Amino acid sequence: MDRYEQVIELAKRRGFLWNSFELYGGTAGFYDYGPLGSTLKRRIEQIWREIYVIQEGFMEIECPTIGIEEVFIASGHVGGFSDPLCECKQCGEAFRADHLIKHIVEEADGLSNEELDSIIAQHNVKCPECGGEFGKTYEFNLMFKTQIGPGNGRKGYLRPETAQGMFVDFLRLARYYRDKLPFGATQIGKSYRNEISPRQGVIRLREFTQAEAEIFIDPRNKKHPNIQRFENTLLNLYSDEAQDMGESQIMTVKEAVSKGIIAHEFLAYQVALVNHFLQRVGISPDKLRFRQHRKDEMAHYAIDCWDAEILTERFGWVEVVGIADRTDYDLSAHANMSKTELSIYIEYEQPRMVEKFVIRPNMGKMGPVFKGKAKLIAEALKALPKEAFENDEIKVSVDGEIFIVPRDMVEFAHETIKVSGENIVPHVIEPSFGIDRIFYALLEHAYDEEVVSTKDSVEHNDEETRIVLRFKKEVSPVNVAVLPLLTRQELIEPSKEIANRLREKGLLVAYDDSGTIGRRYRRNDEIGTPYCVTIDYDTLKDGTVTIRDRDSMQQVRAEVATIEEVLYDMIYRDKKFETAGKPV
RNA sequence: GCGCCGAUGGUCUAGCGGCUAUGACUGGGGCCUUCCAAGCCCUAAACCCGGGUUCGAAUCCCGGUUGGCGCACCA
Structure with a gap:
């Protein structure tokens, strides 16, 4: 069994991850998060919120998971997702069917699959790799399609990313943030x-959880006001250049920016923030790197793009976060599609006096001549370039009709006007997280097997393996297990009381009184519970309990009276275990 | 979507045409138990689905589902 299998086996057994629809045989690409899994996932998301929503101030919104067709036409997903593919029967190589016949037909992209098939057959197109014959063309579309409403209602798609919702809501968001850049939404x-x-367990899913931030910034100023926070943070960077050499480099954020390795300060801040988040939830720093997209793999509109990659045993480096400067691509695309300007008005510090060529149609003269069309003609005149007014007669076209306007019907002049600002289409910085992949990586990085001696190891010379999930305390799905040492009423009652007090404090508590104490400790090690509180007969005498530390298996005796504060502080406030009570 | 290999209680597994289907661990109940998977008793729990071959199929064949690997794909 390799590490992946061990982790998945444990995850399945203990209620982290289950195959969806197992009762009916299961379906690839879907996973259920069990009781511990959904708790762990929620805690990862909660830390993400704390960082992006609360600290960075990028408010969370919630858009439908179904989107209408226009959204995905604008985003490029409709076009970019439905490539006709066909495969060579002999070597299995897949090709874009329309590309295969480009040299035969002019407009290859508009053809149906059947038309493509018949052209391929007619012209006897063979596989360029091996000369084999092609199978049928099929549609290659990664979006789930659906119908909105009955009959011939609107076409809809399940969203392939959460990002589009935030672009579509841009004007509302801008208003919410009182038209000031930068602002962001998550x-x-x-x-x-x-x-x-889909394969590789939870690494590639058909339904998955994303956490995305779209940060709208002034394209002329890509500095970050808070860059000093991370200036000296060390990042493991696998830049375009480093990839040529095959080795990543560790350097400070400051250095990466000043050497131009990361395109600009704002992006560098985001890379550092991702680094901060991943380590806080429990990704090992030595299994984390940031890989820059090569020039040829980067989307044409992006300036710079970095993937956070995490090292896993079976899959190698797995991309878990993408951080890109998407420029104004998305906003411009939606502006075109919706015919609505998606920009922010930015006032200059000082109003500028600008020389301008102004056209003023004389409506007194034009009205009698052009009657009802006068107004439209005047509008069209205003849109003409300066050169159009050099002749005595000005040609202008309205609704396909050409009008000749005598020059003396129009006045024009160079004027100096005051301009106090301009409309700017913001650039978008997008960190995009695959939560399910982070979830898996967390399990794998937390998974540990340790050889320990058992109770009767002296007699039997026995050793056994202890499985421990070494979760960060603030993400582990159970904070504290409360265990009566023996299954006896006089211990069970105070145990349940303590469990309730811990729950009132907001801690995630598991109460367990089945089996021997050792068995219960191991059970909790396996699900990563950082502390176990055990109630014994001394508890009844002197009001103390033992607290056992997951990682060291050491115990201290602590006062029951303040137990909830002590545990809370150890889990959320970095209080040291040794200070929780007297060593046992 | 193609090729190769697999699928047996919750988990891991034995089985190789002749079952009433191995075993371990886990789970539940109990006895005993004063801190790291102790012991004893009881108990629950499985042949992926559908066809076929055969007197007889967990076992052989076909199809499907599903998992792994390779190819392709990953906007």
């Missing part, structure tokens, strides 16, 4: 991609 939610062949 969304945590499900996205859907109908993967051809």
